[in-house]
Amino acid sequence: MGQILEFTPLLIEGTWMTIKLTVVSAVLALVISFVVGLSRLSSSRSVRVLATIYLEFFRGTSALVQMFFMFYVLPLLGLTLSPFTAGVIACGFNLGSYGSEVVRGAVQSVGKGQHEASTALNYTVYQRYRYVLIPQAVPMMIPPFGNLLIELMKLTAVTSLITIADLTFVAQIIRAQTAMTLEPFLLILVIYFLIASVLVGFTDFVARSIARKRHITLAGVRRS
Amino acid sequence: MANIIEFQNVHKSFGELKVLDDLNLHVEPGEKLALIGPSGSGKTTILRILMTLETLSSGRIIVDGDYLWHEEKGGRLIEASDAHLHKMRNGIGMVFQHFNLFPHLTAVQNIEQPQILVRRTPKIEAREKAMELLGLVGLSDKQNHFPHELSGGQQQRVAIARSLAMDPKIMLFDEVTSALDPELVDEVLNVLRRLAADSDTTMLTVTHEMHFARDFADRVLFFDKGKIVEAGKPEEIFTHPKEERTRNFLSKFITVT
Ligand SMILES: Nc1ncnc2c1ncn2[C@@H]1O[C@H](COP(=O)(O)OP(=O)(O)OP(=O)(O)O)[C@@H](O)[C@H]1O
Numbered sequence: 001m002g003q004i005l006e007f008t009p010l011l012i013e014g015t016w017m018t019i020k021l022t023v024v025s026a027v028l029a030l031v032i033s034f035v036v037g038l039s040r041l042s043s044s045r046s047v048r049v050l051a052t053i054y055l056e057f058f059r060g061t062s063a064l065v066q067m068f069f070m071f072y073v074l075p076l077l078g079l080t081l082s083p084f085t086a087g088v089i090a091c092g093f094n095l096g097s098y099g100s101e102v103v104r105g106a107v108q109s110v111g112k113g114q115h116e117a118s119t120a121l122n123y124t125v126y127q128r129y130r131y132v133l134i135p136q137a138v139p140m141m142i143p144p145f146g147n148l149l150i151e152l153m154k155l156t157a158v159t160s161l162i163t164i165a166d167l168t169f170v171a172q173i174i175r176a177q178t179a180m181t182l183e184p185f186l187l188i189l190v191i192y193f194l195i196a197s198v199l200v201g202f203t204d205f206v207a208r209s210i211a212r213k214r215h216i217t218l219a220g221v222r223r224s
Numbered sequence: 225m226a227n228i229i230e231f232q233n234v235h236k237s238f239g240e241l242k243v244l245d246d247l248n249l250h251v252e253p254g255e256k257l258a259l260i261g262p263s264g265s266g267k268t269t270i271l272r273i274l275m276t277l278e279t280l281s282s283g284r285i286i287v288d289g290d291y292l293w294h295e296e297k298g299g300r301l302i303e304a305s306d307a308h309l310h311k312m313r314n315g316i317g318m319v320f321q322h323f324n325l326f327p328h329l330t331a332v333q334n335i336e337q338p339q340i341l342v343r344r345t346p347k348i349e350a351r352e353k354a355m356e357l358l359g360l361v362g363l364s365d366k367q368n369h370f371p372h373e374l375s376g377g378q379q380q381r382v383a384i385a386r387s388l389a390m391d392p393k394i395m396l397f398d399e400v401t402s403a404l405d406p407e408l409v410d411e412v413l414n415v416l417r418r419l420a421a422d423s424d425t426t427m428l429t430v431t432h433e434m435h436f437a438r439d440f441a442d443r444v445l446f447f448d449k450g451k452i453v454e455a456g457k458p459e460e461i462f463t464h465p466k467e468e469r470t471r472n473f474l475s476k477f478i479t480v481t
């Protein structure tokens with residue numbers, strides 16, 4: 001076990017890489033969630049169809065294969081992506097497809113009365129979504145987004161297969177260079193779990209801030 | 225004086241169901257109208273069509289000199305574009321049975337946001353006006369409360385203030401007290417009574433409160449099956465209804481004398 005301490009710098013770098021992958025992919029996934037989720041509610045049929053194709057493609061195929069495709073196949077077509085970019089795109093596009101359903105569902109669940117009130121006040125369609133429907137939908141999105149964030153963090157492990165030195169990759173190195181198998185993998189399981197705990201705490205924090213600001217209690221939010 | 229609202233042979237059907245049947249209606253500027261009648265007679269539908277929340281099946285509506293649901297292009301009347309509807313909605317406001325306040329905004333924000341977004345009123349002015357209107361409806365001390373922290377009657381008064389803040393020429397009230405507990409009805413109706421007495425705004429209210437209709441209205445319209453059965457001054461309708469159907473309907477409200 002003492003031997004594993006020699007790999008501390010490497011482990012820290014791996015942890016940092018996993019965090020970076022998670023954060024960057026999460027930002028990408030969030031943007032995609034809103035763009036695709038709202039496009040699915042568009043009044044234009046072609047926009048809706050495009051968004052649905054995107055959703056079904058990324059939800060219906062393996063993230064791992066998508067990542068291999070981006071990393072190994074796209075260069076043959078003249079588009080070379082760095083491993084980090086390919087990893088982030090695969091993870092972000094994937095979770096973005098799930099997230100878009102969260103956005104669509106939450107926005108759709110805002111009552112008809114809110115549409116009618118904003119029409120009666122003569123809001124434009126943009127203003128209705130921006131100032132009435134989305135702000136009411138966001139608190140409903142937080143718990144499912146929290147779950148997706150953890151899914152995303154776990155998914156980043158696949159990037160080790162395209163040479164990204166994340167936690168999983170580091171564990172493989174340790175296993176190859178020492179005779180240890182149990183220790184490195186046990187250790188990274190613990191680290192993954194700790195990262196997940198931080199993400200849960202972050203989600204709760206966001207939910208609580210919204211709840212406090214609006215004087216409401218949100219379902220599933222832990223009391224501070 | 226020119227009419228501010230004209231319904232010309234308006235029909236409205238939902239599938240097979242005829243809701244408005246060849247309706248003709250003229251409203252003068254500043255007039256206060258009460259629409260009464262049995263459930264399903266089409267009263268709400270009239271307001272919703274005026275608010276552009278519901279289309280009409282045929283006929284014409286003129287609001288303040290302009291077609292509401294049509295516009296003229298190359299000498300022909302065509303269906304109104306979104307831009308035309310947007311322009312027409314500027315002069316019309318509506319208060320709903322279930323208030324429909326924005327739950328994520330405080331009372332004062334509910335009243336100021338539409339002014340800022342739609343009227344482009346500077347924030348400070350919008351806030352001033354919102355506070356003034358909260359005072360008018362007796363809720364100055366509730367400015368920072370969210371809708372769920374207000375009683376139904378208070379929420380409805382905020383909704384009235386929100387609608388007033390847009391300075392509509394025409395205000396529509398659809399059974400604004402029927403979702404309220406009985407003890408909260410009067411606080412809302414009194415606000416409307418005062419408004420009706422003090423303002424030049426044209427107002428149409430659908431109501432089942434006959435006392436209120438009598439105080440509020442210059443003219444009462446009794447609807448049945450999508451038609452105006454009888455119309456007249458409140459004294460006439462409530463004390464000497466001419467039509468059998470009106471008498472029958474009013475006899476259910478025994479307290480009206
Ligand atoms: N969107 C809709 N789709 C189908 N039918 C509708 C729709 N809106 C209203 N109706 C029907 O149209 C008829 C008239 O409705 P409306 O709401 O105008 O009646 P009302 O006079 O306001 O009745 P109440 O006093 O009960 O509010 C009713 O039979 C109603 O069921």
Ligand SMILES: [Mg+2]
Binds near residue numbers: 268430
């Ligand atoms: Mg009604």
